[in-house]
Amino acid sequence: MLNACRLGLVLIPASIAIGLIIFYIVKSDQNIDEEWKTESNVRRDTRAGSIEMGEDDTVVRLNREFEKYFATTDSLTEEQWKNALPTPMERIQMSLDERQYCVIHEKLDPKSGKFPRYWGYVVIRASSNATRPYLHHSAAHFQTDGDVCAQAAALFERTGSRTLVVAGASRFAVQGNLTSPCQPPNALADAAHNNETMFHLMNVAISEAMSAHPPSYRNVFIQWHGMANTSCPASDIYASAGARSTNFIYQDPEAPVNKIVRAVNRVSGSDLAKTPAMDSNCRLQATTNVFGRFLNGVTADQNITGDFVHIEQKQEARDDWEMWTQALEQAFAIIPL
Template identity: 30%
Template sequence: TCLKNATSTFEDLVACFDAYTVSEGYYSDETYTAAQPTDDQLRGWEDLTTSLLSVDGNCTSVVVPSSIAYVYDVSLFRDPEGPAFCIASESSSVDGVYAKGWGLLAVPATIAAVKRNIHLAAPHPAYDLFTPEQAGALFKSTGARSLLIAGRVRTAYMAPSDCVTSSTIYYKTDPAHEIAEPFFSASKAIRAWQHANGGCPAASCAFIQLHGKGARSCPSDTIFLSSGIGIPPGSLPRIRSPKPGRSAWYTDPAARPVKSLRAALAAAFPTWTVALPSDSACRLTATDNVFGRLVNGVPAQAVCTNASNAALTTGEFVHIEQAVVSRGSAAYLAWTAAIQAAFTPL
């Protein structure tokens, strides 16, 4: 249904699919197990992700692997405003939500339409309100390489995850903290493709996750950026500074995407507080984020249990927590300008 409206913009399309997000508490033990991919299906999902990233005017000829051919369709979507996109979306729904909830993937329909090697993702639809719509709008406006949106709310299955364990309870359908979620598998495939196709230089490439924070979380920061490492004692080397807690990794002269984007966002939103861990008391630093750990040098088989550190971290992963005002459509234009300023175009 979402793909059949000829007047829909890409932003409309993302909002339409967002309505099919598997909702809180939807799964029982039985239905969750039935919705999870088999090993063969997971390989098919990763292969489909890789195939889409190599599309160049041949979207409709992409072959969906046989193991997931009944789950996914690949479609060419032409935005009335001009751009065209190749979309991998689930082909069926049950009770008004995705039948599986593995996620939505989009890429520009041609290589020429890719303007920047940035990969945008929204891991927490429905929970982090408006982040899928924001990610979709910025993907379109900046000419990003890929867009990945999770298909389940993080609380769709309320069983605690046994992947990342901490004082915070994470659930099995939280893709930021559970490697069994198909979102993690697609994220891995996106990263592998990028590294096999030119790598991820700091000036022009990043894997960006958009999140939303509540009004009482880090209330002094409108936008808080990190790279999946924080600044509690012992986690990062320190430099002398009149401001306690300042960390060398976030303040040294090395060029890193999180620094460039922070500077560009501060310029785009001069009345907002745009912060890094080096100048904020906020602790939403994504140290438990499994994809962040992978990008930051932790082997895939160890991301559930091992955090990264400053020596391993390259900075390719950018985790963004935002107040609701930052996620609204009124902010899209300034966000676009900031991303364009922070990352060198192709």
């Protein structure tokens, strides 16, 4: 039996709670508490490639384990994908619970060795433990964007952020080159361009929960992506607010996207990061990202809020977790607990 979950904010579709495993992480001198290892059956997994993991990166190890059970490229039929999507009832029934720091994920299917509905996972840190409770991280593109899921997990943990949402399927998981009914010609399982996924539902639910209890600070939702080294020749890091290069948001020095770009360039000592206003030739501006459009109240271009930040990175940049940690710490102040 899992112990009762205590967390600051849990958003669980009530009708599917029976199919979820919820547990909490307690730090110990060994980084992973014995209760985590035995109760949740999550093994220590220290695979990190060439990326150096810090002693506090327990959520990264968790991510490494979960990725084993995600839906990989060309692993699903269209019927399997459609049957796995949240139902209308699951989209409506949400419950809030004011307790502690939790991980929410599906139960594994013992036959397939995968999560049965490819939903990914959510981590929510209690507000009492979050030094930057207004920062929220997500990764939509498992497998195809490099190691961005682990990167998002690391930066969520290292910066004392509030939430982490990771999609549980490759954008090309569905066989047959099928496209999203929401935004063709994007792939059917592309969580950044399909508003029917649990990834999108959880991001929206977190945003709405934060709006229902307005804090004294501005919430910022960062979505991490990886781009090919041949993309956008003038930019190693391309950060946008989900708006085109001419949008007024890039002239606001306090906009989160501009604060991030300045901090990255300051920490790196170079001109690594750019916004669409600085590099208008790059087309990776996230203007069609479904969660970005939700936060921005699009379609009207003047509605851009700046709360959404979409970050594309080439491999060297996305592997430099320490640079990103320092940049986010400089860009966003700690709120005293």
